[in-house]
Amino acid sequence: MDAFQRFKEDIEAAVGAALRELKVETPVVLERPPTGMGDLAFPCFPLSKKLRKAPDAVAKDIASRIEPHGMIEKVETSGGYVNFRVVFESLAQGAVESALRRKDRYGTPDEGKESRVLVEHTSVNPTGPIHVGRARNPIIGDTLARILRLAGYDVTTEFYVNDVGRQVVMMTWGVKHIALEQEPERPKDDYRYVLHYQQANKKLEDHPELEKEVDDMLYRLEHGDPDTVKLTKENCEKVLAGVMDSLRGLNIDVDGFTWESRFVADGSVDRIIEKLKKSEYCHEQDGAYYLELESFGIAGRETKWFFTRSDGTSVYTTRDLAYHMDKFTRTDVAINILGEDHKLAMQELAAALTIMGVDKKPEIVYYAFVSLPEGKMSTRKGLVVNLDDLIDEAVDRAYDEVRKRRTDLSEERMREIARIVGIGSLRYNIARIQAEKQIVFKWEDALNFEGSSAPFVQYAHARACSILAKAGDWTRAFDSNQYQNEQEKELVKLIAGFPAVVADCAEHRKTHVLAVYMQDLAAQFNQFYRYVPVLKAEGDARNARLALVEASMWTLRNALNCFGIKAPEEM
């Protein structure tokens, strides 16, 4: 168990015992007091009423029953709070040693979690390149998966490929029947095929009589015509390869792909349809079947959820239902990263799972859309920023910054650092914001390299590496009594808090909380760097400070790694 957790549990036990003596029952909720008032606090206001005593008197009463022991150095009261001070030397010894020993696993609990977690993210339609609006999904998904891994879960990531439905047929029809008159923006299949897709849409608008050809193709696809299935899948694969290529540019990959068509082909969709038809919620209208979901909390003009069309074929969410039932045979926890436009569909899916007798439900992380200052991103209106363009721009801007600062590096090294900094900057600027908040994409925010940004953290890491590189030989055994000034102590406390932050983010499926922590840690390291000499210190103090620098380095690096951001040793 990490040192800070021991401190917390010591307090919880002591306060719990005191409360039993006072014959009151209340959960022991601790909070962080303002600086200078201890390390954890127990507010007594809720107890004030129960005991009919002033909060401060309650606090004094509780404090009088607790003797410093274990990780508790001091118990004080102030204005209705019982404030606890940690035994700093124990905390420091425990946390810094742990970071030096666990290295890139610092932040992981000693005992791993048993549960398997499947994070489904991205899952964009394979009909064209990925744009910035949609890129929020892989960034949140990949970051969350990395946090969960560090928190000790057995994590798999997956991309669900929508290779069924009208859009992919439209694209395939376009590839087959339309010759491109313009060059794609980039020599990549996702850019090439999206032109076929767009032109197919246009052609059908102008020539509605061709609609039947597309309908026929859709029919053949849904009824498993081998040639159509093969052709469609090949096209999707090509576009998908282009999309994944873009994502790898952001240091994002997935462990596997699941193709939607699989659930049509293997009969699982049909079995689900047959079972749903027998449900008491099922009704039929013009040959199409739906569930009446009003009793499942679905509100609005329409509470019917159609799970078949009148020709008997399935709709998207029906196939998604099959996918989720398949998921739950492979995982304990399913987490989906989805745009907020999927909320209703997921409510319907959850209701359908209940009706199917499945007691598990996917957990959904919803994110709001990224828009441009000019308005909503729209491929039709040409109002999009493609992810590839954003990456290129970020790396170019970062390259200019590197050049400005470093004249001693090789061209190759500068390019390498620019890539690390530029991409880190992008990822951080998405992951640092609560998923449910809308983002208006602005170049100056996305390419901000100072203040609250990835380069700020990367810079702190590079500084730590620089010190360690110049340190020569030093012994990893250190004495935590050497940490005497405030900058060192604050830094130690932040490092000690890292495992708890990782656990909290993992538990609540949040990425932005870790972003805030990482920023604080880097800021504190920079203060330490400014005020506390390391290499010029002597003897035990030098040794202890080097240990602290290395612990900082691992913590910064592990936090950056959670965001898929590389930690350069120089920049």
Add this chain to the structure above:
RNA sequence: GGGCGCGUGGCCUAGUCAGGAUAUGGCACUUGCCUCCUAAGCAAGUGGUCAAGGGUUCGAAUCCCUUCGCGCCCGCCA
């Protein structure tokens, strides 16, 4: 019409789940700091009716109600 989410200094943002001590950081702006481990840094300053109103409470950015603004959704599309 109904459902869901968001609203915190000029701009971005933490805190909201679990009410509690002086509302967190950043950008921008003003001003200092490189004979000292990388100034992508550090320090100081200006700037707030926590959308508005009401309620609950000893205490509300946080909980409840109403209103306003923005986003998303309410298809036999995906």
